[in-house]
Amino acid sequence: SPGRCAQAVAELTDAGHRVVVTGGPGERELTARVAGDRALDLGGRTDAAELAGVLARAACAVTGNTGPAHLAAAVGTPVVSLFAPVVPAGRWRPYGVPCVLLGDQNAPCAGTRARTCPVPGHPCLDGVTALDVVAAVGKLVEVA
Numbered sequence: 001s002p003g004r005c006a007q008a009v010a011e012l013t014d015a016g017h018r019v020v021v022t023g024g025p026g027e028r029e030l031t032a033r034v035a036g037d038r039a040l041d042l043g044g045r046t047d048a049a050e051l052a053g054v055l056a057r058a059a060c061a062v063t064g065n066t067g068p069a070h071l072a073a074a075v076g077t078p079v080v081s082l083f084a085p086v087v088p089a090g091r092w093r094p095y096g097v098p099c100v101l102l103g104d105q106n107a108p109c110a111g112t113r114a115r116t117c118p119v120p121g122h123p124c125l126d127g128v129t130a131l132d133v134v135a136a137v138g139k140l141v142e143v144a
Contacts, residue, residue: 085110100136
């Protein structure tokens, strides 16, 4: 949820990380809410090539199991992936870079290939806390 993502941004900045929030043109309101006054909001301000540039300069990317996770890996950036198990992580996780998967890979939705959560309460990711995100980022980067 946007509130939980905003909490992760707050915890990451409290831990000394600089955070950049990205999203598509239709997500500007969402990215503004998530970034708040703690992060740089680039929602709707990057095309694919510019996003690749942003990701290439990042120490780590925190993202869902979506295109930006793979784009980050393609430019050599470590990834913390909030990975819903609707597809098998062993096959679909980002490759070639250090990666931490967050999310219950044995949740009831595992392997369903569902585009929207088929399980009430979204249990595979709802158990992931902002502090889990901070810990995962900490495994991949050192705070400068």
